[in-house]
Amino acid sequence: MNPPTEPSNRSSWSSYLQSLTSQGLFVDALQLCRRIHLLDLPLDRFVLPPALKACSSSPSNLPFSLQLHAYAHKTSYLSFTFVITSLLSAYVKLAAFKSAYKLFDEIPQPTVVAWSAFIAGLARNAPFAHSLSLFKLMRVCGPDFNSATMLGLLPACTQQAHLCSLMALHTCNVKVGMQVSEPSVSNCLVTAYAKCGNTALARQVFDETLERDLVGWNAMLSAYCQNGEAHRALELYQEMVAIGVEPDSVTLVCVLSACTHLGAIATGLEAHERTKRFMPNLPLSNAIVNMYARCGDLSMARAHFDEMSIRTVVTWTTLISGYGAHGHGAEGAYLFDAMVVGNIRPDATAFVAVLSACSHAGLVDKALAYFASMKQNYMIEPRLEHYACMVDVLGRAGRLDEAIALIEAMRVEPDGAVWGALLGACRIHLNVRLAEKAANQVFQIEPNNVGYYVLLSNIYASAKDHRGVAKIRALMRERGLKKPPGLSYIELERRVHVFMADDHSHPRSEAIYKELERLEKALEEVGYVRDTSVADALFGVEEERRGEVLGVHSERLAVVFGLMCTGMGERIVVIKNLRVCGDCHEMIKFTTMVASREIVVRDATRFHHFKQGACSCRGYW
């Protein structure tokens, strides 16, 4: 959009300024303000809100905001609520909290709008405690709050720690009957509960809402997606469609995201069909590319990417990470270079994507070159996640000394992910001594992250160090840590089936176990030997747990069920929430030979394409 034409008479300065700020042209707006100021032209009060909005775009404009404040005082414009609210929100955005509180104190009798504006400003720009205590003060000595007060305050509840306060605010709403009369407040409560990680309470509010609108459905869908309950999101979506609620583009972004998590490509395809009438739509298109890439269909992801008329760095990053996850590092790097040639500037996230693509494909030199160019060519200071990627790259390739040197040279304190990457490399190259060193660090930084304990325990097990295994298991018990359950998903005829280890809950469970037994016999005949090192290490240490460890992993059940339900030549796609176990990895390799099938497994870190007895990861996982 072009900037509007400058006005010829003074009376339209304020509307001109307004149009500049509404287009986000803050620099031009500020220049104009200063010119008006220099010319000493008489301003009307309507100039102040856009001028203050422009000021709040950068902290360096605080002195100018103070000048505008003084001007408002001199001209008595401060008696208008809209001038006060503009000043308050400018001060809050500029983090000039003292000035904001002082101004608020000076208002003789703040209206509900002034209270709400100040609360909303604090909610967005200051820690939650600020806006909450102002709301408490309002309850004591201010006017009654209205729905706008709540809509401004609730978005500040963003963490688990805010849950108790959120429940208290919820009670306030129930008391005045607002939750029933105002769907917008209910929807905001759903979102707030979701951000605090409590989908059960979010659902309760959703269920109690009488006038349920599309925003409410979308808020609940997104609540499930953000909290790793994609399965529930899809159920809710089916329910919504069944009662005739027409999805919009936001609904479809949520649904595509849920399909992405579950690997539910058939449902994703159906959602893709529904997106047609919203196109072109950048967030939707990005979600589609991501869905295909992470559901295992790179060519569909690429086809949609190629069709897009506008692509941002987010679009490119999505596809690069897709190629990376499938082990096509060279293509990922090629895309990154093509993006740069097309004049799209990579950001820190794009570098994470390309570095991880290099890592999964073992492209060490390429990764080192990208890592160097971040700072040299783009002035992007490597962050912890970039270091974690580089340690991963060097570590996987067996260049452990260089990985350690990199950690030692880091300007920032390494975090759990960095040491965790080194620990992962120690698993691949079975370096027990270095693993202990890395684990020692990681346990101090992230004492509750179970994954790292399991990793070290498995390293000891592979090295047949039974005492080491016992030590880690004891440490886990002492700290009250339990391994999260491994889950595998498989989508068949638009239904997602979920399996856990030793799961007997599936309706066709008996047949699945029989088929598994038959398959394992056939695999042994062609040379598959079950790797029991992890379970053996527990033998004599935790006799009662040996069975559990030796038990049937979820990916085995999902793969066998997939074999049973699909025809010859059909590809099987299984999604796992944790890393696929070494023994299952081996077993699936043999299965592709015996059953002449292609099997794709997406685990927590990447894709494994199994075909004719080999896996695309070639050990880089």
Add this chain to the structure above:
DNA sequence: TTAGGGTTAG
């Protein structure tokens, strides 16, 4: 003063 959405690592 005013509710819902997309990308990365381990």
